[in-house]
Amino acid sequence: MAVFTSVTLDDLSQWIKQFPLGNALALQGISSGIENSNFFLTTQRGEFVLTLFENLSFAQLPFYVQLMRHLAERGIPVPAPVPNDAGELVVALHGKPAAIVSKLDGSSQMDPQPVHCAEVGAMLARMHLAGQDFAMRQPNLRGLDWWVETAPKVLPHLAPETADLLRAELAFQQDFAGGVVYRALQTGPVHADLFRNNVMFVGARLSGCFDFYFAGWDTWLFDLAVTVNDWCIDLDSGRLDAARVLALTRAYHAVRPFTEAEQAAWQPLLRAAALRFWLSRLYDFYRPRAAEMLTPHDPTHFERVLRQRIQVQAPALTA
Ligand SMILES: Nc1ncnc2c1ncn2[C@@H]1O[C@H](COP(=O)(O)OP(=O)(O)O)[C@@H](O)[C@H]1O
Numbered sequence: 001m002a003v004f005t006s007v008t009l010d011d012l013s014q015w016i017k018q019f020p021l022g023n024a025l026a027l028q029g030i031s032s033g034i035e036n037s038n039f040f041l042t043t044q045r046g047e048f049v050l051t052l053f054e055n056l057s058f059a060q061l062p063f064y065v066q067l068m069r070h071l072a073e074r075g076i077p078v079p080a081p082v083p084n085d086a087g088e089l090v091v092a093l094h095g096k097p098a099a100i101v102s103k104l105d106g107s108s109q110m111d112p113q114p115v116h117c118a119e120v121g122a123m124l125a126r127m128h129l130a131g132q133d134f135a136m137r138q139p140n141l142r143g144l145d146w147w148v149e150t151a152p153k154v155l156p157h158l159a160p161e162t163a164d165l166l167r168a169e170l171a172f173q174q175d176f177a178g179g180v181v182y183r184a185l186q187t188g189p190v191h192a193d194l195f196r197n198n199v200m201f202v203g204a205r206l207s208g209c210f211d212f213y214f215a216g217w218d219t220w221l222f223d224l225a226v227t228v229n230d231w232c233i234d235l236d237s238g239r240l241d242a243a244r245v246l247a248l249t250r251a252y253h254a255v256r257p258f259t260e261a262e263q264a265a266w267q268p269l270l271r272a273a274a275l276r277f278w279l280s281r282l283y284d285f286y287r288p289r290a291a292e293m294l295t296p297h298d299p300t301h302f303e304r305v306l307r308q309r310i311q312v313q314a315p316a317l318t319a
């Protein structure tokens with residue numbers, strides 16, 4: 001992330017006392033990421049991550065942090081939120097909602113091979129199953145409604161041919177979401193942003209995944225499509241790499257078998273997942289926010305991915 005809100009060790013000296021973590025010893029801003037202000041925090045009890053939420057409200061946050069707690073309790077390797085002495089997982093810091101979570105071991109695998117993709121697929125399926133009895137509901141706030149609301153804000157910035165693509169894909173997705181195949185898809189709490197930079201590996205073993213702040217109730221298949229569109233592609237062209245797609249989807253299928261509706265919806269949802277990130281990157285690109293350390297993501301990447309998914313048939317889900 002970028003650091004939008006500065007925090008110093010001095011700011012934490014009193015604030016940290018509400019947590020069972022001892023004194024804050026070191027604090028370091030994290031430059032990757034684009035949504036929140038994140039810091040590595042060392043206390044007398046160990047290493048943690050402090051997040052100040054820049055866009056999410058106190059009302060929206062319980063869904064994310066409770067979901068992380070729910071999954072962590074069921075053995076899914078996600079950061080566990082640390083409650084304060086009153087049992088609260090989200091508390092104010094500099095007037096913004098903030099949370100402390102455990103720090104995961106490992107590092108991102110930015111050049112994934114089939115072996116890494118298989119780990120990701122199996123973990124994603126386990127996460128979906130573990131989320132089935134999660135009691136809270138919140139829609140995916142970057143779902144279809146948001147696409148419809150956001151497209152008119154970016155369309156004036158686009159060249160005519162690019163604007164046509166955006167309008168046409170949005171119409172296609174609205175139509176598909178109204179159909180019987182879509183309505184038959186299994187739903188639940190999904191991560192919705194399981195990119196390479198949100199998963200940790202120690203060697204070839206997946207050690208955890210984080211950044212649940214785009215999570216929401218959506219189809220499991222959309223989550224899989226978001227994941228495949230990042231883990232299993234050639235980043236220059238946006239083309240799918242069949243070996244990685246098969247490794248990831250087969251590992252998922254071995255834990256949670258695909259339904260017929262999911263097989264039929266695969267290509268449209270790969271397109272939906274590309275559209276979702278194309279739109280959010282366009283929105284961030286044309287409406288930048290002030291930040292101390294902000295690296296905007298390139299929208300044209302997901303435009304290429306979307307064009308690929310429209311033009312080229314993806315490997316079938318259970319081939
Ligand atoms: N629980 C965690 N354990 C270890 N590192 C983390 C954890 N949470 C965040 N990070 C680090 O912080 C960076 C930014 O976090 P991220 O959640 O992607 O930010 P944003 O929400 O702003 O997009 C990650 O790339 C990772 O290096």
Ligand SMILES: N[C@@H](CCOP(=O)(O)O)C(=O)O
Pocket residue numbers: 001032033034035193195197198211277280281297
């Ligand atoms: N993964 C998204 C943006 C969200 O950033 P993250 O650092 O929170 O994963 C994208 O690539 O556009």
